Amino acid sequence: MRQKQIMFKALELFVTKGFAETRITDIAEALDISVGLLFHYYESKEKLYLELVKMGLEGANGSEKTPFDDPLSYFGNVLDGLLSTASEQPWICMMFVLMAQAQKPGIPEEIRQLALTVDQISFSAGLIEQGQKLGSIREGDPLALSNAFWCSVQGIMEYHAAMPEMPLPKTEWILDIIRKERTI
Amino acid sequence: MRQKQIMFKALELFVTKGFAETRITDIAEALDISVGLLFHYYESKEKLYLELVKMGLEGANGSEKTPFDDPLSYFGNVLDGLLSTASEQPWICMMFVLMAQAQKPGIPEEIRQLALTVDQISFSAGLIEQGQKLGSIREGDPLALSNAFWCSVQGIMEYHAAMPEMPLPKTEWILDIIRKERTI
DNA sequence: CAGTATATTGAATATACGTTCATTGAATAT
DNA sequence: ATATTCAATGAACGTATATTCAATATACTG
Numbered sequence: 001m002r003q004k005q006i007m008f009k010a011l012e013l014f015v016t017k018g019f020a021e022t023r024i025t026d027i028a029e030a031l032d033i034s035v036g037l038l039f040h041y042y043e044s045k046e047k048l049y050l051e052l053v054k055m056g057l058e059g060a061n062g063s064e065k066t067p068f069d070d071p072l073s074y075f076g077n078v079l080d081g082l083l084s085t086a087s088e089q090p091w092i093c094m095m096f097v098l099m100a101q102a103q104k105p106g107i108p109e110e111i112r113q114l115a116l117t118v119d120q121i122s123f124s125a126g127l128i129e130q131g132q133k134l135g136s137i138r139e140g141d142p143l144a145l146s147n148a149f150w151c152s153v154q155g156i157m158e159y160h161a162a163m164p165e166m167p168l169p170k171t172e173w174i175l176d177i178i179r180k181e182r183t184i
Numbered sequence: 185m186r187q188k189q190i191m192f193k194a195l196e197l198f199v200t201k202g203f204a205e206t207r208i209t210d211i212a213e214a215l216d217i218s219v220g221l222l223f224h225y226y227e228s229k230e231k232l233y234l235e236l237v238k239m240g241l242e243g244a245n246g247s248e249k250t251p252f253d254d255p256l257s258y259f260g261n262v263l264d265g266l267l268s269t270a271s272e273q274p275w276i277c278m279m280f281v282l283m284a285q286a287q288k289p290g291i292p293e294e295i296r297q298l299a300l301t302v303d304q305i306s307f308s309a310g311l312i313e314q315g316q317k318l319g320s321i322r323e324g325d326p327l328a329l330s331n332a333f334w335c336s337v338q339g340i341m342e343y344h345a346a347m348p349e350m351p352l353p354k355t356e357w358i359l360d361i362i363r364k365e366r367t368i
Numbered sequence: 369c370a371g372t373a374t375a376t377t378g379a380a381t382a383t384a385c386g387t388t389c390a391t392t393g394a395a396t397a398t
Numbered sequence: 399a400t401a402t403t404c405a406a407t408g409a410a411c412g413t414a415t416a417t418t419c420a421a422t423a424t425a426c427t428g
Contacts, residue, residue: 002405020204021290024386034407039387041405104346106205121350141351148340148353152361155339156332162288166305167325169332169361176360177336177353186375208416218377223417375424381417388411397402 003041005031007055008091010048015094015161019049019107049102050111056099059092060118071131072179075124079153080171086160087168096157121146128178138180145178152177187225189215191239192275194232199278199345203233203291233286234295240283243276244302255315256363259308263337264355270344271352280341305330312362322364329362336361 009030013022024045028035042048063081068074086093101107102115124146131137137145152174160168176182193214197206208229212219226232247265252258270277285291286299309330315321321329336358344352360366 017288017290018202018204020202023384035387036389036408037406043387045386104201106201138357140354140357144351144353145357147343147350148336148357151339151343151353152332152336152358153339155335155337155342158339158342159331159335166331167328169328169335170324173322173324173329173332173361174336177357182366207414219417220378220419221376224375227417229416369428371427373424373426375422377422378419379421380419383416384414386411386413389409390407391409392405392407394405395403398400 006041011052011094015097046108053102053111053115056095059095070136071127072136076175083168083171093157094161097161100154121150137178149178195236195278199281230292237286237295237299240279243279254320255311256320260359267352267355277341278345281345284338305334320364321362333362
């Protein structure tokens with residue numbers, strides 16, 4: 001119970017403020033518990049962060065297993081899922097942001113390396129190549145297309161985490177980055 | 185001379201690592217100068233960051249004055265400028281990232297407020313509405329469209345700052361987020 | 369060259385913040 | 399009743415890091 005409380009509040013703060021900017025007392029104060037109690041459940045700030053990254057890893061590995069027929073529909077489905085749950089279950093979108101955050105320098109190396117094992121961009125590049133052969137995805141360097149798509153999603157999730165009141169985009173708008181032809 | 189050296193290195197580090205994660209000694213070491221010298225030119229880490237944000241403010245106000253006939257071409261031109269200079273003059277793209285970074289909680293309040301005066305998203309929402317009337321931009325909530333577009337650009341710039349070797353997207357791919365009809 | 373300003377250093381200081389730990393209170397088992 | 403376990407506290411501690419400053423080198427000026 002306490003464990004989950006702490007995790008979710010930490011997720012929220014790490015995502016909105018950043019790892020180093022989030023003081024251990026920020027988390028304690030936000031939950032109205034003592035610092036001591038926090039260390040009773042998590043032996044260090046780093047370990048707490050590590051737990052969150054591990055949680056994110058599971059989620060990421062899960063989504064890569066989403067079944068699909070056309071690669072384009074894979075991206076559509078994943079994106080649709082992200083955008084529709086972003087409002088009701090903010091933590092999903094926060095996890096998304098956290099995983100990207102954890103890959104940056106400045107994060108404790110051990111954790112960073114773990115986070116780097118998730119590589120949506122190069123994983124998706126393969127699917128994009130398939131989609132190009134099938135004619136549903138536009139021409140161009142698959143890696144660059146994958147990069148464009150995921151970076152856009154990243155940017156949207158990041159902003160939504162900071163400003164949840166801002167209206168989210170429609171799935172098609174973002175899907176059109178990689179889509180070959182409009183189905184107007 | 186030293187001033188500029190320090191600013192650009194600080195910009196690079198603040199953008200790749202974050203404000204709190206960047207130690208004042210990181211900057212000094214990267215430039216191979218003493219900490220003392222750094223404080224000789226900038227009275228504090230915060231002031232140094234403030235200077236960077238002020239520099240970014242000027243740039244942002246400048247780009248809003250880019251002339252255009254069709255709103256869609258405004259977005260095309262600005263985006264084209266950003267993407268083409270991103271590789272040769274990384275600092276422009278870094279400034280872009282810095283300004284967004286500076287708006288987040290965890291940044292000293294005074295600086296944060298200053299950074300918040302730049303509001304590309306609502307500024308652009310007006311242009312998008314125009315574009316919709318002229319028929320060059322797709323239907324939908326102008327604010328959501330503006331948000332989608334700029335968040336995508338943000339995500340791309342952020343990732344490029346961390347991984348400059350990753351191929352950048354073509355302007356049209358991102359422009360297609362807001363474009364009404366493809367000019368195939 | 370003397371003299372002054374400016375650039376540069378790095379050890380000393382102050383402080384913020386993560387972490388420890390002795391202690392308390394409450395619940396549960398013996 | 400007594401012992402044992404566990405949640406919970408917050409003051410005390412240590413360390414990392416921003417900041418200061420007195421001392422030194424270098425450049426400039428007349």
